[in-house]
Amino acid sequence: MKMGLDTDVRRAADTICEADEVTIISHIDADGISAESIFAQALAREGLHVRSVFVRQLEPMAMRHVPRDRSLKVFTDLGAGQQHLIEEHGFAADEVLIVDHHVGQPCGTAYPQINCMAHGHHKLSAAGLAYLIAKEIDGDNIDLAKLAVIGNVGDMMARETCGLVGPARAIVQDGVNYGNIVVRERDLNCYGISTRPVHICLGYSNDPFIDGISNNAGGALRFLQQLNVRLKTDEGRWLVWEELPFEDKRTIISALVQQLVAHGKETDRLLGEVYLFPDEPERTPLRNASEYATLLNACGRWAKPRVGSSVCRGDRGTAYREAEYMLGHHRAIIRELLQYILETGVTELSHLQYIHTGNRFPDTIVGIGAGMALSRLNWRKPILVMSAMVDDPQVTKVSMRTNEWALARGVDLQHALVRAARETGGAGGGHRIAAGAYIPKDVEEEFVGCVNRILEQQFASKGAHHC
Secondary structure, eight states, X not given: OOHHHHHHHHHHHHHHHTOSEEEEEEESSXXXXXXXXXXXXXXHHTTOEEEEEEESSOSTTGXXXXXXXXXXXXXXXXXXXXXXXXXXXXXXXXXXXXXXXXXXXXXXXXXXXXXXXXGTOOSOOHHHHHHHHHHHHOGGGGGGHHHHHHHHHHTTTTTTTTSOOTHHHHHHHHHHHHTSOEEEEEEEOOTTTTTSBHHHHHHHOOSSOOTTTTTXXXXXXXXXHTTTOOOBOTTSOBOBGGGSOHHHHHHHHHHHHHHHHHTTOOOTTSEEEEEEOTTSOTTSTTSBHHHHHXXXXXXXXXXXXXXXXXXXXXXXXXXXXXXXXXXXXXXXHHHHHHHHHXXXXXXXXXXXXXXXXXXXXXXXXXXXXXXXXXXXXXXXXXXXXEEEOTTOTTEEEEEEEOOHHHHTTTOOHHHHHHHHHHHTTOEEEEOSXXXXXXXXXXXXXXXXXXXXXXXXXXXXXXXOOOO
């Protein structure tokens, strides 16, 4: 950890410990929920009075939920890019602490802030920062490293590098030392290794895209059957990847490598670092970081972030059952959204592809659908999905997703959407690989054209060829 970040962590811990009471204002995704839970548990252990407020975005309507009282307002996973809004609502510098990992947009008030990006760390989430602060408050809080790993993985901090790096990787080691994290350094880089039958797991995987297997569960099953590996228990239940013997895993991975090479594909993304939680039940979404994060995202996207927070705090009864139900519902709607995008089709411009889903699907999930659809469309072009805001018909929600191929060629969705939204009267933010924006409904066409031009400039800056 760089000295500057270390200093900011200590300063933030001191600021929190000097408060009599704290209000946590956090985002509703896996990172925001994990960050809130880390702070809530760490501060409760210190005897501080804590309350939490979850918001979908930090905008004028959401600010009414931020209490005007004596509490320290800790903004997590948001706030850096909305400091002007905090200022406009009359909050003084001494009653605010921002813990964020998004690009900041400073204002006239010098709000105390800990932001890893200011210290060159682009692979650390808000939950990671919350954990570093919690650990600074009390070293015994290392049991919360597990939640930080969930937040880091859920916010795609491990995706580009097939594993967590830098301070985020050091947090993993804290969990290993505590005993609630097991690391598999070179395991299958595939979602669903703890809950899905192996052929389904492979069939849904598209990073890397494996010809005949990705997006083809039937093809994946035939591929596995030819390898003579055991796919079911004696009772006929499908095995999940985590249950397979080492020798069978090695056989499958070797065959997958051969399949990639045979089709001229790189093999470097086939394996990655996997984070398992031995204190959680096998064959459940709680068993590994990526599936746990999806569970939390389901809670947040369907307006139940507090249920996710309760699961993070150990509720394996009512809250977990409700979270499981929302996860099932979440997946069903995502499948419908994906099918809609594929059947309706996208409009292709020179450097992006886009679709407007209207009010058919909640604006909170369109980004997920965009990410899933990308591998089935023209994966060389970032995908942009627009959706109507039910609670504000004059505003359009924009979600964009791309992949590592485009990042290596200069694409930065966060920069593109911030700039395009600013030029069309909206606001944007996010990360290089995934970003979003809110724009006036009547500038949609202008906005899409602006984003396309910016992406063209980004591709050109790296000398990339036309998409």
